[in-house]
Amino acid sequence: EAGVVQSPRYKIIEKKQPVAFWCNPISGHNTLYWYRQNLGQGPELLIRYENEEAVDDSQLPKDRFSAERLKGVDSTLKIQPAELGDSAVYLCASSSRRDRTTYEQYFGPGTRLTVT
Amino acid sequence: GQNIDQPTEMTATEGAIVQINCTYQTSGFNGLFWYQQHAGEAPTFLSYNVLDGLEEKGRFSSFLSRSKGYSYLLLKELQMKDSASYLCAVREGNAGNMLTFGGGTRLMVKP
Numbered sequence: 001e002a003g004v005v006q007s008p009r010y011k012i013i014e015k016k017q018p019v020a021f022w023c024n025p026i027s028g029h030n031t032l033y034w035y036r037q038n039l040g041q042g043p044e045l046l047i048r049y050e051n052e053e054a055v056d057d058s059q060l061p062k063d064r065f066s067a068e069r070l071k072g073v074d075s076t077l078k079i080q081p082a083e084l085g086d087s088a089v090y091l092c093a094s095s096s097r098r099d100r101t102t103y104e105q106y107f108g109p110g111t112r113l114t115v116t
Numbered sequence: 117g118q119n120i121d122q123p124t125e126m127t128a129t130e131g132a133i134v135q136i137n138c139t140y141q142t143s144g145f146n147g148l149f150w151y152q153q154h155a156g157e158a159p160t161f162l163s164y165n166v167l168d169g170l171e172e173k174g175r176f177s178s179f180l181s182r183s184k185g186y187s188y189l190l191l192k193e194l195q196m197k198d199s200a201s202y203l204c205a206v207r208e209g210n211a212g213n214m215l216t217f218g219g220g221t222r223l224m225v226k227p
Contacts, residue, residue, distance in 0.1 A: 004158075040124075040219070040220070041219050041220065042218050042220050043203075044217070045215070048213075048214060091158065103207075104149075105213070107158035107159045107160070109157060112156075
């Protein structure tokens, strides 16, 4: 079974430029998460989707960040315009309600963003 | 909100045992996870505790005391490949499947 797929793996952009990250969750996983992880810190949740509905986006900086999961499968996270402080690893994760014991989250490899 | 504390770094010797502690404060506890993350890679699931006690899985064990807001991850027979960051994450009962992560403990295993 394929894991969570993310692209690109690395991205370097200049400040004020736009950038987009793509995530394809594990097949059948209805819940999708976007996290941001700064160097030496734990992941911080940006947004959580249940199917195509964003059910928690309280930590998403809405002035410059946007996300979508139109068909309830893959998702895109966008930053426009990027700032120096946005440099981080952006992780995507998914989970399934069928895993009733733990609702374990499976993580993708992440996109390492560097804003110069 | 939640507050999750774990040591920033630890060093141990190959073949030894190491215990990584995690303390938390939460308004509605509904489970604690430990994840392992090698540098530049995705976090991978290690263990899940929702009831008090010890969960053993091979060389790794995880303990939970809900009354004390305390958990630890125990790694036995350390190997060089165990050098990684270990993330403690707490799920709140009223927040769906939202996890709040601690800052992670970077473990260095030396020969």
